[in-house]
Amino acid sequence: MPGSSRLPDRYESGSSANLADILERVLDKGVVIVGDIRINLLDIELLTIRLRLIVASVDKAKEMGIDWWEIDPALSSSARRRELSEENDRLRRRVAELEDREPERLEGERGER
Known part of the structure; x- marks a missing residue:
């Protein structure tokens, strides 16, 4: 029509x-x-x-x-928290290593004087 x-x-x-x-x-x-x-x-x-x-x-x-979206920090809040937690653990270990070395370095400087 x-x-x-x-x-x-x-x-x-x-x-x-x-x-x-x-x-x-x-x-x-x-x-x-x-x-x-x-x-x-x-x-x-x-x-x-x-x-x-x-x-x-x-x-x-x-x-x-x-399941890449579950481990991508840009897409997953739990992945972001996990990434921050891992970074925090790495930094804590590094600080502990540096603090352990500090007394040795100070003793070495005192012995040189």
């Missing part, structure tokens, strides 16, 4: 349910997209860019052994 405001079937409300189903399946199963870009000049490789993209739910990623 000319002048009808009816949308094509693929854009009607049912399509959002289909999109949700597709997204749920993708996140549940996971999708891997892999690509390499190589730039050569006279059979000399100048540049290689390797692209790896994984689209999956957090649970699926953990199941695959991918």
Whole structure:
């Protein structure tokens, strides 16, 4: 019918349910997209860019052994605390080492006088 405001079937409300189903399946199963870009000049490789993209739910990623966001201090507060704790321990050990050396250095200076 000319002048009808009816949308094509693929854009009607049912399509959002289909999109949700597709997204749920993708996140549940996971999708891997892999690509390499190589730039050569006279059979000399100048540049290689390797692209790896994984689209999956957090649970699926953990199941695959991918959990870098849990150990990245920029993304995880517990990783940030762990990193600060480790740095604090290193600094405490270093201070203890320096304090242990200080009496020896002072005794050495007294003996030289």
